[in-house]
Amino acid sequence: MRTYDKFYINGQWVTPNGTGTDEVINPATGEISASVPLGNEADVDAAVAAAKEAFKTWSVTSAATREDFLRKLAVEAEKRNADLTQTVVDELGMPIQNAAAYQVDPLGIICESFADKAKHMEEEKEVGNSIITVEAIGVCAMINPWNYPIWQLIGKVAPAIAAGCTMIVKAASQTPSHLFIFAEMCEAVGLPAGVFNIVHGSGRVIGNALSSHPDVDLVTFTGSTGAGVQVTNAAAPTVKRVCLELGGKSPYIITEEADLDAAIDFGINDIMVNTGQTCNALTRMVIHESVYDKAVELAVAKTEALTVGDPNDPSIFIGPMASEGQKATVLEYINKGIAEGARLVTGGTEMPAGMTTGNYVAPTIFADVTNDMAIAQEEIFGPVLCMIKYSGIDEAVEIANDTPFGLASAVWAGDKDKAKTIAKRIKAGQCAINGGEPNHEAPFGGYKESGNGREFGDAGLHEYCEIKAMQF
Numbered sequence: 001m002r003t004y005d006k007f008y009i010n011g012q013w014v015t016p017n018g019t020g021t022d023e024v025i026n027p028a029t030g031e032i033s034a035s036v037p038l039g040n041e042a043d044v045d046a047a048v049a050a051a052k053e054a055f056k057t058w059s060v061t062s063a064a065t066r067e068d069f070l071r072k073l074a075v076e077a078e079k080r081n082a083d084l085t086q087t088v089v090d091e092l093g094m095p096i097q098n099a100a101a102y103q104v105d106p107l108g109i110i111c112e113s114f115a116d117k118a119k120h121m122e123e124e125k126e127v128g129n130s131i132i133t134v135e136a137i138g139v140c141a142m143i144n145p146w147n148y149p150i151w152q153l154i155g156k157v158a159p160a161i162a163a164g165c166t167m168i169v170k171a172a173s174q175t176p177s178h179l180f181i182f183a184e185m186c187e188a189v190g191l192p193a194g195v196f197n198i199v200h201g202s203g204r205v206i207g208n209a210l211s212s213h214p215d216v217d218l219v220t221f222t223g224s225t226g227a228g229v230q231v232t233n234a235a236a237p238t239v240k241r242v243c244l245e246l247g248g249k250s251p252y253i254i255t256e257e258a259d260l261d262a263a264i265d266f267g268i269n270d271i272m273v274n275t276g277q278t279c280n281a282l283t284r285m286v287i288h289e290s291v292y293d294k295a296v297e298l299a300v301a302k303t304e305a306l307t308v309g310d311p312n313d314p315s316i317f318i319g320p321m322a323s324e325g326q327k328a329t330v331l332e333y334i335n336k337g338i339a340e341g342a343r344l345v346t347g348g349t350e351m352p353a354g355m356t357t358g359n360y361v362a363p364t365i366f367a368d369v370t371n372d373m374a375i376a377q378e379e380i381f382g383p384v385l386c387m388i389k390y391s392g393i394d395e396a397v398e399i400a401n402d403t404p405f406g407l408a409s410a411v412w413a414g415d416k417d418k419a420k421t422i423a424k425r426i427k428a429g430q431c432a433i434n435g436g437e438p439n440h441e442a443p444f445g446g447y448k449e450s451g452n453g454r455e456f457g458d459a460g461l462h463e464y465c466e467i468k469a470m471q472f
Contacts, residue, residue, distance in 0.1 A: 002034040002087075007043060007200065008183035010050035011193025017042035018201060022173055027093040027320040027359040028311055034091065036176045039199045044168070044209040047197040051139045051166035052215050054194025059136045059164040063118040066161055070115035072189040073158075074108035080181055081105070084150055087177040092146065093319040093359070094274050095311040102274065107154045110440055110456070114158040117461050121163055129472050134465040136164035137241065138217030141210035143203070143231065144179075145222045146172035146322055147277040147381075152222050152245075153182060155444070155455045157196070163464035168197045168216075170206050172223075174322050203227060211235045218243065218464065222279075224379075225405075225449050243453030243463050245445055247379040248279045248407030251400035253422060254295065255393070256288035257414035258434075264298040266412065266435045268385070272306055272363055275318050276383035277326070280408035280430065280444075284369075284376055285387045286396050292389045296367045299387065300346045303363045308352040318352075320359040321382060327359040330382030334364055337375040342366035342386070371399050379405070397425045406447030408432075429454070 006013040018040035026033040077084075081104055088099040125132040142156045149171060160167050171179040179198050186196045199206055207227075211219050211234035220243040221231045228244040235242050252270075254263045270282045287295045311319035321327040331349050338344055347364025361382055369376050369386040376386050390396040400409060410432040413419035423431035429446040443459035445451055453463050 001032055002177050004034070004036045004177070004180045007037065007039060007047070007198055008180070008187070009043070009047045009197045009199075010054075011187070014046075016040075017046070022176065022200065024091050024174065024176060025323070026090050027322050030357065034087075034177045036180065036200050039201045039206060041205065041209045043199045043201075044206060044213065047168040047199050048139060048213050048215050050194040050197055051168055054192060055136070055139055055166045058166055058192055058195050061164065063122050066164060067115040067118040069189060069191055070111045070118070070158060070161055073185060074111040074115070076185040076188055077104075077108040077111065080185060083181055084178050087175070087181065088150065089311045091175040091177060092149070092274075092322050093311050095313070095316045095319045097314050097317065098273060099311075103148060103150045106151050106440060110154045110158050113440055113456075114162040114461065117159070117458065118162040120458070120461060121465070127469075131470045131472065133468045133470070134462075135468060137464050137466050138165060139215055140165045140167045140218045140220065140464065141213070141216045142167055142169045143207050143210065143219070143221045143223070144169065144171050146174035147274065147279070149175040150178050153178065155460065156220050157182075159455075159461045160464050161195070162461055165218075165464050166195050168199060168210060170199055170201070170210060173202065176200055207231065208234050212238070214238050216240060220453070220463070221245070228451060241463075243455075244451035245279070245453070245455060246407075246449060246451040247405055248281070248446065248450055249284060249377065249379055249403045249405045250280055250282050250408040250410070250428065251284045251286050251403070251426065252282035252410040253396045253400060253412070253426075254285065254287045254291070255411075255413040255418070255422075256290045258291075258412040260291055260295060261298060262435065263412035264295055265302060267410070268299055268302045268306075270410075271385045272303065272318055272383050275321055275361070276330075277322060277381055282408070282410050283380065283384070283386060284371075284399075285385060286390055286399050287387060288396075289389050289391050292387075296345060296365075296387055299365055299385065303346055303365055303385075306363055308355065308360065308363070318363060318383060321361055322359070324359055326381065327361055330361050330380055330384065333375055333378070333380045333382070333384060337366050337369075337373065337384075340373045340375065341368075342373060342375060343368040347383070371402050377403060393422060397422065401427050404449040407450035408446070
């Protein structure tokens with residue numbers, strides 16, 4: 001069991017002002033995997049004060065200096081890869097065959113990416129009689145989710161360092177250990193005191209204190225849409241910048257001439273990885289009526305071939321839900337889908353075969369779903385796929401856009417040009433075309449209730465910048 005009893009604030013490991021501990025439960029075994037301290041508003045005040053003071057000098061360091069620290073963190077990430085990977089397995093329940101690739105390996109890659117971008121902070125652009133420059137926005141509060149904790153952490157921290165910002169970071173209660181390890185990494189590379197600070201506690205206490213703090217210049221939050229609204233409301237009186245990456249109910253349009261086997265394979269892997277706990281998962285598969293029955297048959301076969309079990313077993317693809325509460329939520333939606341009249345073709349509410357303990361949910365597929373059903377409109381955040389039939393491409397696009405969300409999407413067509421034409425009609429921040437892989441250099445974020453702002457790529461750096469025009 002990992003035990004932490006201090007926060008990293010102003011370059012020191014300090015005893016929290018808050019009392020009590022957060023015991024982190026292993027979702028596969030029900031055992032305690034870590035214990036971390038709980039903070040309070042006084043800890044937030046101390047962390048913000050440290051970040052505010054550090055910003056005075058950190059923000060005027062050279063881009064080359066900040067680049068160097070990011071490259072050192074990339075090296076340190078390799079050293080701590082095994083430790084970080086095990087936290088994902090123990091606290092999230094993500095199987096070890098995917099934990100490093102999806103969660104931990106990107107840490108170093110993204111540090112290197114923003115190391116390359118730090119130089120953009122020193123660029124100037126002449127527009128008429130004006131010179132346009134950018135500068136760091138200031139003190140940043142970062143509130144991260146439990147489902148992709150390390151990927152989301154570095155997607156915020158790396159651009160902030162590159163820009164010259166200072167920060168206070170809060171992890172989710174379900175998956176906090178990686179944050180303490182990352183603080184150790186910052187200490188190991190000699191990141192100046194106050195640049196990176198951590199606090200831990202409930203969103204109600206710590207999240208609200210960070211979002212409303214008058215000395216915080218930017219809040220970046222990843223989580224549910226409801227929680228994002230709360231963050232925005234708390235931040236509003238001080239008119240600080242708020243960046244949100246929220247929920248999704250992403251559509252996946254498959255055309256009649258698509259390579260059906262490849263298309264279904266891509267979709268099943270996408271929805272079932274991380275046990276469906278992915279904000280941009282392709283949870284609505286929209287399939288042409290001429291190939292619909294075959295698509296259902298393929299989806300069932302591919303889903304039932306996936307292995308479910310102990311996330312420490314390298315042969316396992318699907319682990320448990322991250323918590324008892326999330327398991328209960330997913331089972332409630334499965335029951336709701338049955339009640340709504342969707343056809344359950346695999347999975348359901350019974351524990352997966354061979355499992356008797358842990359927060360496991362059987363990989364589940366509903367066929368004959370209509371887009372007005374709750375399971376097609378609301379984010380389930382579990383291994384549940386909705387398969388929807390369409391007759392013409394206009395109808396498919398209408399189904400795709402008939403959602404309050406707009407985080408991600410996908411299209412698989414007979415050729416990429418046709419898929420691209422369809423993709424342009426979908427109101428979502430990203431679209432995977434014919435199996436296109438994620439790209440850390442591309443902006444990530446959504447339309448509508450999926451949030452505002454972007455992470456990664458040049459757009460990710462710009463979120464941490466202010467723009468200044470100087471007239472001559």
